[in-house]
């Protein structure tokens with residue numbers, strides 16, 4: 001079966017024939033009146049196409065149609081077509097052929113290099129792409145685009161220092177603000193330093209993150225984790241409380257930490273008081289508190305248990321399966337209420353369903369990911385606030 005590329009090249013060869021190249025119209029001829037010679041490369045190229053040898057046909061096309069002011073746009077168009085179709089090797093061959101011309105104008109060389117670097121990126125050849133983009137980022141009309149793509153490469157390679165540098169250069173150039181990304185790059189460095197035990201460096205990185213974006217919640221969460229790991233419970237609690245007070249989406253991360261610290265210190269009464277105050281201020285967060293408690297199997301704290309009971313009674317899908325109120329009244333002799341049994345079952349179900357979902361692309365995961373692995377956006381995940389029964393059922397059916 002002839003491939004689409006064969007048709008593509010065949011169309012180009014036909015266009016060339018129409019334009020007169022094949023008849024050697026653009027070749028220099030001594031005798032103006034002599035009939036134009038038939039271009040032998042044209043025939044060879046056609047022969048390769050007829051035999052479905054696309055690469056050889058492409059080589060002959062490149063040999064036959066020199067890169068010059070008249071043809072360069074055709075070469076670029078062909079290269080980007082091949083890249084878009086996923087035929088990256090062919091795109092690379094075309095763009096390398098363009099930049100190999102010694103008499104190329106500087107602007108066209110930069111365009112060729114930019115296209116070639118994008119081919120490398122598409123092929124996953126990150127080192128080569130990085131090297132060409134770095135050259136273009138040092139001064140060309142592709143400076144801003146090259147820096148943006150470099151940031152993406154450094155994110156993939158987890159080269160956070162380089163990502164910060166590229167991001168800061170972009171901001172100087174007046175591109176879009178990268179304060180959010182740069183704050184995350186610093187937080188990545190802070191987390192790495194903290195896990196290596198260098199807490200002083202970790203704190204400094206968090207400060208740098210917060211200098212560019214003072215209210216970054218990841219900065220506060222990272223700083224709180226550092227305080228927890230260095231047994232500075234007072235600072236840790238202050239920060240974790242600030243996090244659950246200021247936003248909803250990190251409750252699932254901060255609440256288990258708060259519970260762990262108070263329980264370790266035997267201060268359950270203080271915990272009770274703090275959570276009562278939180279729920280009095282934000283009554284709408286009760287279901288998130290309940291869901292977090294279910295997922296993390298947190299029980300035995302009256303204010304949290306109340307939220308969980310209410311959550312279970314209000315859960316419409318659960319209500320279709322069991323009448324909790326009725327069950328509880330007919331509790332068996334084992335001393336366990338129906339609430340506790342159902343709650344334990346819910347914990348198991350919740351552990352098998354995604355807890356976070358990207359608001360941009362829908363990618364879901366069990367743990368919080370600051371950068372979505374699918375759409376590569378930062379801070380787009382939000383926690384689920386309900387056990388996703390449909391996902392559980394789907395899971396059970398397909399497994």
Ligand SMILES: [Zn+2]
Pocket residue numbers: 358359360361362363372373374375376377380
């Ligand atoms: Zn996403």
